[in-house]
Amino acid sequence: MTAHQKILVRKVAAHGFVVCFLILVLVPFVMVISASFRQGDFAPSRLLPDKVSLDHWKFVLGIPYQEVVNPATGETRTIKAGTPPLLWFWNSIKISLISSAGIIFLSSTAAYAFARLRFKFRTSTLGALLILQMFPMVLSLVAYYVILDFTGQHLKWFGLNTQAGLIMVYLGGISNYIWMIKGYFETIPATMEESARIDGASQFQTFVRILLPMSLPIFAVVFILSFISYMSEYPVASVVLQSSDNWTLAVGANSFLYEQEKLWGRFAALAVLSGVPITVVFLLCQRFVIGGLTSGGVKE
Amino acid sequence: MSFNGGLPIRQILVALVVIPALYLVFNIYQTGSVLVALAMLVVTCLGALIYLWDWGYTYRYLFPGLLGFALFVIFPIVYMVFLSFTRYSSQNLLYFNRSLALFLQETYPVGNATYTYKLYAQDDGTYILYLQDDKDPTKRFASEPFELKAGEQVKEQQEPGKLSALAPGEQVKGRPMEVAQVTREKLFIPMRGRQFALPDGTLVGMEGLQKFASRGRLWTLNKDGSLSNTKDQTVIRPDFKQGYFVNDKGEKVGVGFRTFSGFDNYVRILTDPRIQGPFFKIFLWTVAFSGLSVLLTFSVGMLLAVILEWKELHFRRAYRTLLILPYAVPAVLSILIFKGLFNQQFGAVNEFLRSIFGVAPEWETNPWGARVMILLVNLWLGYPYMMLICTGMLQSIPSTLYEASAIDGSNPLVDFFELTLPLVLPPLVPILISSFAFNFNNFNLIYLLTAGGPKMVGGGIAGETDLLVNYTFNIAFRDSGTNYGLASAIATVLFIIVGLLAWINLKMTGRNVKI
Amino acid sequence: MSEGSVEIKDLVKTYTDDRGRPTFTAVKNISLHIEDGEFMVLVGPSGCGKSTTLRMVAGLEKITSGTISIGERVVNELEPKDRGIAMVFQNYALYPHMTIFNNMAFGLQLAKKKKDFISDTVGRTSKALGLDHMLERKPHALSGGQRQRVALGRAIVRSPKVFLFDEPLSNLDAKMRVQMRSEISKLHAQLGNTMIYVTHDQVEAMTMGDRICVMRDGLIMQVADPLNLYRQPDNLFVAGFIGSPPMNLLKGKVQRRDGSLFFTEATEKNPLNIPLKGKLEPLASKYIDKDIIFGIRPEHLSDEVKDPAHVPVTSTVEIAEPMGSESLVYLKAGTANLIARIHGEHLFHLGEQVTVQFNLDKVSLFDAATENVIR
Structure with a gap:
């Protein structure tokens, strides 16, 4: 075999492998789309729906539709979602956006102190942040319940079953982001800020007018990563949010899949409707995220 | 500012x-x-x-x-460690004072006076109780208006409502309700929890559905903290070790209360066969799951990264974008989608396997099937991250190294094992460790995919695929006999394990990165 | 009159860790007076404390002890912006998210100056520096030299009393460096401000400074104008640091033979002997049988007798680097290695025997124990 043929064989093998792998990866997506258009509630199992129906989509969008109750007589009834599932998507977006913005605010200021200021126990605090954050949120639920129950008695917007309460809980998880942003701040030469000080900027002005604008790339990364993780957060949201009009996407989507009655069609429609925009946004910001992941995880 | x-x-x-x-x-x-x-x-x-x-x-x-x-990370940890040293469960739910108060509010029928009652519904939604003595129909009483929430049990004992005597011929305002109606509208449920005081101070309460009867306090508090039963003169005293009131024979009476238990919960993890058996089995599975997940996602991620780093391969960008997709979709949705695909009867996976190979693995009922499914799904969810990280690492290796090895007559396999891997692995160790720690606590995956199922035979609430964090969660929240104290003890152990991992990771990174 | 003078007195800088424990002392008690309008260069190897000193003058580092005065005012506790200084950094420290105009105007904007005044000042300065056509660009679109000019311009618009430069040319390529060097010198001539310039490059120091302050290990080794520094180094360190190629330094003893003094090289075999005549004789007489170091610059070794102070030494050529109008010749005399800078277009050959003439008038003798020059 010549060298040329050898490379050709390798190329074919590589393409073959990647394409097969891609099919395995992508088939679930296709099946979900098909399940959302398929009449009746079946677990995703076909590439194309046998009987096309828009009922699930109507339900998810909160549009009333007719369902045949008795096939023999053709009797129908009107079905409309009590809480339009799209509301859950909107709740999730709202909660994730506000939480992510709050995370950026809290972690960038803290990261500034850790990166640029000197104070007692700086290194030990940094280490403690990382280690304590390893405690799984799920197991803090009892404590969250106690806290929110208490705050709810005094400030009713921050109690149990409020989105503000959930956001407040989410804002505690900042330590990973502090580390990421601190790492980025440290790559910015200190002379930038020194120069600004000579130009007459106060420390706060230096932070706001020099360091923050220069750090926009890492803020984009932190924002996207925290946004995605809050969109997916299930256990805390499911405990804190009790009434269905407060639910997030994760809680709502899971509510379609009771042990007794699994409403796959509605779930699929909701999954497509809410999954697609998030995926598209992620792919648009891909370059940022990848850069952030590699620089955050791999220190040069 | x-x-x-x-x-x-x-x-x-x-x-x-x-x-x-x-x-x-x-x-x-x-x-x-x-x-x-x-x-x-x-x-x-x-x-x-x-x-x-x-x-x-x-x-x-x-x-x-x-x-x-401090509020949302440190306080919960401190709170949990505190709970782990207490007896706090559905049996020992209340604080001691509340539990004592319940005893002191308990009443029993005394005397033989019975009363027929009527409820008068008022226009503002409140009610007035009307009582008539069965023996002496001239003795009639009416209460002040009070609230009743249909169907809701009264948990907190309230002050007894005041009953005042009615003058002959005096009528009670409002719409009268007969016993049948009270029953139908479920008003008897809150009514049962209420007490009323006659003008002479005798307490009356509901006796069955039809009647009211006079009642007396069942327990009186003695100076030494014990309680005496006014009916049969038995004495019970609080046992702070068990978190219960016990009588002379040592039998538990009434509801338990929260109490400190020292290391009991920890000892229970180690010795109680009902906890210990599942605990160690689950611990092993948790370690195996985390280890295998890291290994699988890393291998596949690295393989794909290496292939996509091959400059002569066409469509590299398109491939990479498509391969990242699982990372972009919110994990909750993907996990639930896989729950459908792996559905044992109707899922796509089994339909496919049945039609091609004629087999249908039991993903839901067989523990090993469930475990394989979990690993496969986690591979799907996790490889893109590893691929991205590995790509970053690969791009930092200077290409002159491969040119040099090509001149030395190398081939791709040798390149990978002799050059790439040794160069890439050391800086990846911290990432692999944190990935291990992440999977160690991967609650969502198990909770949403299998909910721990299938059930472990003889393991109580433990499931074959439960991770430690899920098992703890179930003990705390899902079991009919929720046990916060025990759950907190397990959570503390869990935290120590994962915290240790994080600490090691910090020390390892600390060597090349200055804090 | 002296509003641009800088007075540094007993300055000490000790760094501490997070908990306030001292870690190391970068500047150990230095005192230095800089005249109004003077171009003072602080030079020394890395870690000598020159940058730390400059940053303390700027107000970027806290002073551990001692005082710094600018004009007649002690500035220890003043904010950088209130000290009447401007600084140019090694990496220029241009704000990447701002246009060139905003980079230059930032300080004036913070000082709440009027818009007209700002655009006028920035416009004039940028024109003078040839930057006026790129005011709307961002720093990443500029070449290294242009960025350097923006950094200069940003300092100029602050109209400071004292300019501070922290190795401003070390990020430029060799050709650009030479050009910017003369531009900064020209700027100094035009503005007449005090300038303090930190560099590790002794050529930069020699070509630019009115006076040069040589530092090592947090101490000042010598302060002098370039020529005196070159001709009369106070100590071994300055002698070795200033000048390229460096001064020839030979270890040995003073010995008296037949009534005259000789420098005898410190080796067993075949030591080099140089008579110490003329002005050297009284200096050396105090060091008979003591260790000294004999220093002579390469250009004071020649291949012909021009001067009565010359003494001949026989040596062998080891390497010759002809550079056109002159040659650098690496010689072996006895066991000593010597570098000679010899004028003329003579070609030297490997192994050739050459008699070099030492110009004793230009020799410096150092006490080997204290490393100080013998005066």
Whole structure:
């Protein structure tokens, strides 16, 4: 075999492998789309729906539709979602956006102190942040319940079953982001800020007018990563949010899949409707995220 | 934040936060939570000091973030460690004082006077109770209006409602309700929890559905803290070790209360066969799951990264974008989608396998099937991250190394094992460790995919695929006999394991990265 | 009159860790007076404390002890912006998210100057520096030299009393460096401000400074104008640091033979002997049988007798680097290695025997124990 043929064989093998792998990866997506258009509630199992129906989509969008109750007589009834599932998507977006913005605010200021200021126990605090954050949120639920129950008695917007309460809980998880942003701040030469000080900027002005604008790339990364993780957060949201009009996407989507009655069609429609925009946004910001992941995880 | 001259913006902002906070502190203090109010007062004053005085400058940047962290990360950990040393479960749910109060409110019928009753519904939604003595129909009484919530049990014992005697011929206002109607509208449920006092002080309460009868307190509190039964003269005393009141024979009476239990919960993890058996089995599975997940995602991620780094391969960008997709979709949705695909009867996976190979693995009922499914799904979810990280690492290796090895007559396999892997692995170790720690606590995956199922034979609430974190969660929340104390003890052990991993990771990274 | 003078007195800088424990002392008690309008260069190897000193003058580092005065005012506790200084950094420290105009105007904007005044000042300065056509660009679109000019311009618009430069040319390529060197010198001539310039490059120091302050290990080794520094180094360190190629330094003893003094090289075999005549004789007489170091610059070794102070030494050529109008010749005399800078277009050959003439008038003798020059 010549060298040329050898490379050709390798190329074919590589393409073959990647394409097969891609099919395995992508088939679930296709099946979900098909399940959302398929009449009746079946677990995703076909590439194309046998009987096309828009009922699930109507339900998810909160549009009333007719369902045949008795096939023999053709009797129908009107079905409309009590809480339009799209509301859950909107709740999730709202909660994730506000939480992510709050995370950026809290972690960038803290990261500034850790990166640029000197104070007692700086290194030990940094280490403690990382280690304590390893405690799984799920197991803090009892404590969250106690806290929110208490705050709810005094400030009713921050109690149990409020989105503000959930956001407040989410804002505690900042330590990973502090580390990421601190790492980025440290790559910015200190002379930038020194120069600004000579130009007459106060420390706060230096932070706001020099360091923050220069750090926009890492803020984009932190924002996207925290946004995605809050969109997916299930256990805390499911405990804190009790009434269905407060639910997030994760809680709502899971509510379609009771042990007794699994409403796959509605779930699929909701999954497509809410999954697609998030995926598209992620792919648009891909370059940022990848850069952030590699620089955050791999220190040069 | 203040600029030279102009308004003292910083001072105004501090005042805008501090004044409402102080008001809140005052409110909380008034409701009796003195300790919480004190803690809040300290935090508020500390915050005000930091933002007003110059020495606190550094801490101005740290204060909000660290406060949130303290409240929602550190407090839960401290609280949990505290709970792990207590007996606190569905059997020992109430504080001692509440439990004692329940005993003291218990009543029993005394005497033989019975009363027929009627409820009079008022226009404003309240009710008035009307009683008529069965033996002497001239003795009639009416209560003041009170609220009743249909169908809701009264948990807190209230002051007995006052009954006043009615003059002959006097009528009660409102719409009368007969017993049948009271029953139908489920008003009897809250009624049963209420007591009323006749003008002479005798307590009356509902006896069955039809009648009211006079009742007396069942327990009286003695000086030494024990309770005497007024009916049969038995004495019970609190046993703070068990968290129960016990009688002379040592039998538990009534509902339990929360109490300190020392290391009992930890000892139970190690010795109680009902906990210990599942605990160690679950621990092994948790370690195996985390290890295998890291290994699988890393291998596949690395393989794909290496292939996509091959400069002569066409469509590399398109491939990469498509391969990242699983990372972009919110994991909750993907996990639930896979729950459908792996559905044992109707799922796509089994339909496919049945039609091609004629087999249908039991993903849901066979423990090994479920475990394989979990690993496969986690591979799907996790490889893109590893691929991205590996791509970054590969791109940092200078290409001249491969050119040199090509001149030495190397081939791709040798290149990979002799050059790439040794170069890439050391800096990846911290990432692999943190990935291990992440999977160690991968609650969502198990909870949403299998909910721990199938059930472990003889394992109580333990499932074959439960991770430690799920098992703990179930003990705390899902079991009919929720046991917060035990769950907290397991959680503490879990935290020590994962915290140790994080600490090792920190030390390892610390060697090449200065903090 | 002296509003641009800088007075440094007993300055000490000790760094501490997070908990306030001292870690190391970068500047150990230095005192230095810089005249109004003077171009002072601080030079020394890395870690000598020159940058730390400059940063303390700028107000970027806290002073551990001692005082710094600018004009007649002690500035220890003043904010950088209130000290009447401007600084140019090694990496220029241009704000990447701002246009060139905003980079230059930032300080004026913070000082709440009027818009007209700002655009006027920035416009004039940028024109003078040839930057006026790129005011709307961002720093990443500029070449290294242009960025350097923006950094200069940003310093100029502050109209400071004292300019501070922290190795401003070390990020430029060799050709650009030479050009910017003369531009900064020209700027100094035009503005007449005090300038303090930190560099590790002794050529930069020699070509630019009115006076040069040589530092090592947090101490000042010598302060002098370039020529005196070159001709009369106070100590071994300055002698070795200033000048390229460096001064020839030979270890040995003073010995008296037949009534005259000789420098005898410190080796067993075949030591080099140089008579110490003329002005050297009284200096050396105090060091008979003591260790000294004999220093002579390469250009004071020649291949012909021009001067009565010359003494001949026989040596062998080891390497010759002809550079056109002159040659650098690496010689072996006895066991000593010597470098000679010899004028003329003579070609030297490997192994050739050459008699070099030492110009004793230009020799410096150092006490081997204290490393100080013998005067």
